[in-house]
Amino acid sequence: MTIYIKNEIDLKRGYKTMDWKEDVKEMVYQGRIKVPYTWSVGEVGSRFFIELRDKKKIWGDKCPRCGTVFVPPRKVCSKCYSNIGEWVEVGTKGTLLTFTVVRYKNNLQSRDAPFAYGIIKLDGADTGLLHLLGEVDLEQINIGMRVEAVFGEDRKGEILDIKYFRPLKEA
Amino acid sequence: MGNRVGIVGVGQTHHRSKRSDVNGQEIINEAVSRALAGAELTIEEIDAVVIGNMDHFEGINYVDMWSVDGSGGYMKPIMKVTTGGTTGSTVAAAGYYQAASGLFDTVLAIGWEKNSESDTSAAIATCANPILERETFAGAIGPLAAEYSMYMKKYGATEDDAHLAAVRDHNNGANNPYAHLRKRVTLDDVRNSPMLAYPIRLLDMCPRSDGACAVIYASENKARKITDTPAWVVTTTTRHDYTHFGDADWTIMQTLEEASKAAYKKAGIKDPLHEFDVMELYLPASSCAVKWMESLGVCERGEAPELIREGVTDMDGELPVNPSGGVICTNPIGATALIRVAEAALQIMGKADKRQVPDVEKALATGFGGCSWSDVMVLSSSKPR
Numbered sequence: 332m333t334i335y336i337k338n339e340i341d342l343k344r345g346y347k348t349m350d351w352k353e354d355v356k357e358m359v360y361q362g363r364i365k366v367p368y369t370w371s372v373g374e375v376g377s378r379f380f381i382e383l384r385d386k387k388k389i390w391g392d393k394c395p396r397c398g399t400v401f402v403p404p405r406k407v408c409s410k411c412y413s414n415i416g417e418w419v420e421v422g423t424k425g426t427l428l429t430f431t432v433v434r435y436k437n438n439l440q441s442r443d444a445p446f447a448y449g450i451i452k453l454d455g456a457d458t459g460l461l462h463l464l465g466e467v468d469l470e471q472i473n474i475g476m477r478v479e480a481v482f483g484e485d486r487k488g489e490i491l492d493i494k495y496f497r498p499l500k501e502a
Numbered sequence: 503m504g505n506r507v508g509i510v511g512v513g514q515t516h517h518r519s520k521r522s523d524v525n526g527q528e529i530i531n532e533a534v535s536r537a538l539a540g541a542e543l544t545i546e547e548i549d550a551v552v553i554g555n556m557d558h559f560e561g562i563n564y565v566d567m568w569s570v571d572g573s574g575g576y577m578k579p580i581m582k583v584t585t586g587g588t589t590g591s592t593v594a595a596a597g598y599y600q601a602a603s604g605l606f607d608t609v610l611a612i613g614w615e616k617n618s619e620s621d622t623s624a625a626i627a628t629c630a631n632p633i634l635e636r637e638t639f640a641g642a643i644g645p646l647a648a649e650y651s652m653y654m655k656k657y658g659a660t661e662d663d664a665h666l667a668a669v670r671d672h673n674n675g676a677n678n679p680y681a682h683l684r685k686r687v688t689l690d691d692v693r694n695s696p697m698l699a700y701p702i703r704l705l706d707m708c709p710r711s712d713g714a715c716a717v718i719y720a721s722e723n724k725a726r727k728i729t730d731t732p733a734w735v736v737t738t739t740t741r742h743d744y745t746h747f748g749d750a751d752w753t754i755m756q757t758l759e760e761a762s763k764a765a766y767k768k769a770g771i772k773d774p775l776h777e778f779d780v781m782e783l784y785l786p787a788s789s790c791a792v793k794w795m796e797s798l799g800v801c802e803r804g805e806a807p808e809l810i811r812e813g814v815t816d817m818d819g820e821l822p823v824n825p826s827g828g829v830i831c832t833n834p835i836g837a838t839a840l841i842r843v844a845e846a847a848l849q850i851m852g853k854a855d856k857r858q859v860p861d862v863e864k865a866l867a868t869g870f871g872g873c874s875w876s877d878v879m880v881l882s883s884s885k886p887r
Contacts, residue, residue, distance in 0.1 A: 357522040364561050370632050401749075403634055409745045429655075429752055431647035432700040439627050441637045448638055449648060450748050459748030461639035474655040491637055 375406045377488075378418075384488040389480065391456050393417045402456040422454030423480040424499055432469050441491065447472055451496055465495030504602025506885055508725035508732025509851075510718050511541025512844035517682040517713035517832045520618040526560060530572025530614050533714035533837075537610070538574075540853075541718050541728055545574040548718070549606040552581050552596045554589040555615050555836030558625045565614075572714075573612055586629055587784070588740070589613055590839030591869025591877035594717060595738045598879075601719040602735070608724060613840035614714035617833070622710045629872060631746065639747055642786070643707060645873055647699040650789035652752045654701065657804040659792055661701045665692040666810050667791030668706045668830060674817060675827020677856040682711040682832040692788075706788040706830070713834030715841045722885070733847035733865070736880040737768040747873055755790075755797040757876040758868065762798050769880045771864075775800045775814075779862040780849045781823045782842040784870040788830060791815075791823070798866070817859070825849065825857040839869030843879055850883050 372380065375392070382388045391402035396413040402421055407414055430449030433440065440446070447469055450459035464472060465481065478496040486492040513536025515521070521529055530553075538545060551573050555565055562568065566575070566582035573580065585592040590613035597611030626642045639645060653659055669689055675681040687705055695704040725732040741757040741764070744750050762774070771777050781798070785791040795806040800821065809815065815823035826845040829838055846865035848854040863884065869877035 352523075359522060362561065368632070372633055376633065403746065405745070409749060429648045429652035431644050431651060431702075433644055434697045434699060435643070437623050437641065439624055439636075439641070448644065450752070458746065461635055461746075461748050463638055474652060489637075490634055 380488040425453035463495040466497035506722040513537030521712040527572035537716035551575040587871035588869040613837035615834035615836040617710035663807040664788040668788035675831030733850035738879040758797040842867040
């Protein structure tokens with residue numbers, strides 16, 4: 332019994348000898364899944380967003396064991412698995428660790444291309460915050476540049492309460 | 503240490519941007535049939551099946567259930583494994599673990615994807631944290647672009663260094679009849695291709711493909727009966743890291759560094775550049791083809807641009823990388839990392855035809871998932887100790 336040989340020959344000759352295929356127009360079935368979700372932010376994340384919304388302040392938290400200051404804050408240290416309890420207010424200014432300028436269009440993106448985003452290390456934090464870059468010449472973005480958060484007027488308690496980070500004009 | 507296990511058969515589809523002539527089961531069936539044919543086995547001789555693809559990509563979950571026409575898993579133990587970009591290499595690892603456990607003699611590992619059936623970027627975006635990261639950073643291209651921006655700044659690498667790696671992979675892909683993209687390109691072609699997200703251009707980036715791949719593992723005694731040239735699995739290792747994109751040091755690829763270091767230790771490899779004869783690496787963009795060579799211990803930090811410029815990883819170089827054309831030529835995501843394992847096995851078995859590297863004794867295959875975890879597998883022509 333060599334079922335496998337038969338299958339392989341079918342694969343090879345399929346297009347040539349099975350002439351019914353020539354009359355078949357391949358069909359696709361159009362579908363769409365649209366599902367609403369309600370994602371829990373958690374107590375730690377909620378406090379982070381409430382401070383952002385109500386006071387325009389950015390808070391992180393500090394691991395009692397390894398000392399890492401996380402922004403955004405989290406309940407458990409990603410590295411050493413310790414429970415984190417100590418809140419640390421970090422600056423709204425920071426340094427750009429890296430960036431990209433997006434040139435392709437995609438409906439998922441929160442901005443029309445071209446636009447820039449990057450990773451910002453806020454003053455006092457050990458980890459980077461992902462965010463958009465604005466009020467900036469897209470050709471003049473540099474790694475290491477100083478940036479500051481620009482807050483929106485109508486804040487809802489979400490990451491885009493910070494509209495974007497813009498280059499800081501330091502005296 | 504598990505029992506010794508060899509890869510005795512591999513099969514893959516001729517990968518395309520769209521295979522509307524087949525549905526999901528049927529494309530899986532093509533790869534499985536070819537793997538069985540290659541090993542001269544029947545489906546009755548398969549003891550267990552591991553299958554995987556990306557959640558959300560086709561919008562049909564439970565592939566373990568609905569794909570038995572393809573997998574041949576009717577009345578067999580089937581397990582689904584899905585780990586994002588590394589799905590293929592995790593399927594490979596899980597298949598190996600099952601065979602190495604001694605509980606099964608032959609195990610069939612399957613990875614597949616029909617990217618054409620949905621919006622790949624939307625599906626990939628679902629892997630990012632919805633509350634913190636999707637609005638500001640999600641997608642496949644941007645994070646890789648930001649990673650290379652940082653690397654260029656730190657080590658003085660250039661856009662051209664990545665473009666050279668793109669030329670290498672595209673031109674290798676032209677020798678691979680199964681590759682999705684098989685067009686030869688020049689450095690100028692890559693330089694002049696549209697900018698997607700600085701510094702990554704269109705020809706630097708992987709496509710989205712329809713395709714499937716299957717790999718058959720056999721226990722030591724069984725493997726010798728099936729073939730004279732099994733590709734023995736020496737070891738496989740997986741490493742995961744942080745929970746937020748912003749936590750990592752993006753100038754290194756820590757998970758790949760740790761995974762390869764652990765695998766080399768187990769395999770007794772001290773000088774990967776000279777001890778491996780070929781590598782099939784999951785490099786989703788040509789920029790990774792530069793930076794990640796350092797994480798694989800092939801060269802020191804900051805030396806990868808020179809490695810690429812000098813052609814060390816070209817087909818006629820000291821360590822050919824991606825004779826198949828790699829991921830930027832072929833990317834049915836759930837199959838992509840398993841194709842790395844399959845291609846590395848073909849190299850060991852001497853069955854890689856026009857893309858064959860002469861006299862391959864040791865090969866490395868990797869998988870990458872965003873962001874940013876790594877799988878590595880070491881294969882050998884000689885039975886591990």
